[in-house]
Amino acid sequence: MPPADVDPLAAAIAPPRDESPHERQSRVLRELAAKQVSDDIDDILSRERQQAKRQPKPVKILLLGQSESGKSTTLKNFQLMCEPKAFRTERASWRAIIQLNVLRSVRIILDAISLASSSPDQPSPRSSYSSRDSLRPDPDLLALRIHLYPLLELHDTLSRRLATPDSSSSSSSEDAPTPSSLRPPPLLSIFRRRAGGKELAVNSNVAWKTAFMRDGSNRDSFSTDDVVDWDDAEDPGVLLHERADDLRKLWAHPTVHAILDRQGIRLQESGGFFLDELDVVTSQRYVPTDDHILRARLKTLGVAEHRMMLTDPNGSITREFRIFDVGGQRSLRAKWAPYFDDMNCIIFLAPISAFDQTLEEEPEVNRLADSVALWTSVVSNKLLQDTNFILFLNKIDILQAKLTSGIRFADFVASYGRRPNDMDSTTRYMRKQFVAISKDASPVPRGLYCHLTNAVDTKSTQYVLLGIKDMLMQSHLKQSGLII
Numbered sequence: 001m002p003p004a005d006v007d008p009l010a011a012a013i014a015p016p017r018d019e020s021p022h023e024r025q026s027r028v029l030r031e032l033a034a035k036q037v038s039d040d041i042d043d044i045l046s047r048e049r050q051q052a053k054r055q056p057k058p059v060k061i062l063l064l065g066q067s068e069s070g071k072s073t074t075l076k077n078f079q080l081m082c083e084p085k086a087f088r089t090e091r092a093s094w095r096a097i098i099q100l101n102v103l104r105s106v107r108i109i110l111d112a113i114s115l116a117s118s119s120p121d122q123p124s125p126r127s128s129y130s131s132r133d134s135l136r137p138d139p140d141l142l143a144l145r146i147h148l149y150p151l152l153e154l155h156d157t158l159s160r161r162l163a164t165p166d167s168s169s170s171s172s173s174e175d176a177p178t179p180s181s182l183r184p185p186p187l188l189s190i191f192r193r194r195a196g197g198k199e200l201a202v203n204s205n206v207a208w209k210t211a212f213m214r215d216g217s218n219r220d221s222f223s224t225d226d227v228v229d230w231d232d233a234e235d236p237g238v239l240l241h242e243r244a245d246d247l248r249k250l251w252a253h254p255t256v257h258a259i260l261d262r263q264g265i266r267l268q269e270s271g272g273f274f275l276d277e278l279d280v281v282t283s284q285r286y287v288p289t290d291d292h293i294l295r296a297r298l299k300t301l302g303v304a305e306h307r308m309m310l311t312d313p314n315g316s317i318t319r320e321f322r323i324f325d326v327g328g329q330r331s332l333r334a335k336w337a338p339y340f341d342d343m344n345c346i347i348f349l350a351p352i353s354a355f356d357q358t359l360e361e362e363p364e365v366n367r368l369a370d371s372v373a374l375w376t377s378v379v380s381n382k383l384l385q386d387t388n389f390i391l392f393l394n395k396i397d398i399l400q401a402k403l404t405s406g407i408r409f410a411d412f413v414a415s416y417g418r419r420p421n422d423m424d425s426t427t428r429y430m431r432k433q434f435v436a437i438s439k440d441a442s443p444v445p446r447g448l449y450c451h452l453t454n455a456v457d458t459k460s461t462q463y464v465l466l467g468i469k470d471m472l473m474q475s476h477l478k479q480s481g482l483i484i
């Protein structure tokens with residue numbers, strides 16, 4: 001034990017007692033050099049702090065809504081509108097996701113066939129097929145199933161290729177992410193294979209995109225030829241092209257549609273549905289169009305922050321926009337709150353076509369009821385009382401298709417009563433409900449912009465987004481005192 005009056009720290013850093021003059025000189029030189037490095041670092045940090053103070057604050061937009069509401073699709077529209085070149089350099093990566101989407105549809109169909117051949121016919125309540133019809137697969141269909149089995153393996157291989165090495169063991173993809181102010185832009189990408197061949201998810205929209213770029217390719221290249229390795233024998237496109245005929249036969253087979261219908265599976269209304277375009281997506285040198293990229297489905301797990309520089313309507317002032325895209329699944333919603341602070345705008349997406357569907361994560365919860373509950377909790381949040389709210393009643397194209405096919409809105413929303421089962425009346429009803437909740441539940445009175453959207457229709461969505469961008473830019477410039 002040192003005596004009480006001896007400072008242990010001073011003793012630890014004191015020069016050695018038996019130091020020679022030569023040793024002393026080199027120690028002093030070393031200390032001077034270390035101090036110089038430390039002073040330089042302080043200088044850099046101080047200059048960076050000053051610069052950050054001078055730069056205008058970025059405009060921050062948070063995309064909220066349940067899973068599959070269209071948040072990531074809205075972000076893609078922003079990118080396509082504001083950074084079309086950068087968006088298009090990612091075609092090669094989206095090509096892989098679309099192939100994965102096709103393979104997932106095949107898996108769902110083959111699983112449904114297996115179920116139909118093994119279990120007694122159990123019609124779903126929505127099935128239009130009579131329960132007396134037997135839907136056991138015929139020998140042709142069973143042969144097709146065997147032929148297509150290699151595609152299931154390809155599905156797994158492709159998923160693994162997209163995954164980072166720790167994806168199977170780590171739980172980090174579902175850990176709470178840190179707000180952007182405390183961390184660098186996202187780099188980590190983790191895909192997850194859900195139990196039972198369920199959907200894959202990614203926790204960043206950045207790093208996974210490099211997984212399918214050719215080694216050494218020019219990332220800024222506009223041409224997909226530069227980033228896809230067409231000679232790669234393991235490219236998923238090779239097997240997909242080889243089995244294209246079987247895929248077409250499978251999707252054209254009437255028993256397949258009857259089986260899916262009987263089991264209540266409606267692939268056409270799900271995200272990432274490409275089976276009606278098999279000729280294109282299985283072609284030898286398939287390159288996705290913008291439309292395909294918007295329709296590709298990849299579930300978000302964490303929070304992806306996307307930064308872009310945008311100019312005001314006169315083209316004279318540029319501001320940084322930061323758009324935050326979160327995972328909408330129930331288990332991920334607790335992680336939204338750290339992002340509520342300091343947001344300029346929230347775009348809330350409610351997929352109103354989902355009135356007859358339930359949540360994947362909680363099959364007893366109606367999806368429209370979940371959107372309404374989520375909207376209520378977001379608009380009543382005190383942290384968000386000064387934030388601009390924009391509501392997208394999304395997926396109106398699917399709503400239209402459902403109503404036209406005879407699905408009755410009132411069968412799922414009893415309060416709708418005897419109103420007409422058409423677009424105009426149902427959308428007006430839902431808009432009224434959402435606006436009323438905002439009025440009643442907001443801690444302070446606020447304006448609300450509400451749009452009926454189809455996020456996979458680039459033209460109409462970008463028109464709406466352009467208006468939002470200009471509105472936010474104006475109010476930001478006013479706040480900064482740059483315009484009055």
Ligand SMILES: Nc1nc2c(ncn2[C@@H]2O[C@H](COP(=O)(O)OP(=O)(O)OP(=O)(O)O)[C@@H](O)[C@H]2O)c(=O)[nH]1
Nearest residue numbers: 068069070071072073271272295300328395454455
């Ligand atoms: N037909 C149609 N499809 C849409 C629309 N909006 C989004 N989709 C599709 O629905 C799927 C789900 O959309 P996402 O944008 O991935 O949903 P998300 O809200 O990001 O979902 P999570 O990441 O799970 O929270 C995608 O395949 C989209 O292409 C729409 O208005 N109409």
Ligand SMILES: [Mg+2]
Nearest residue numbers: 071072299300
């Ligand atoms: Mg998403």
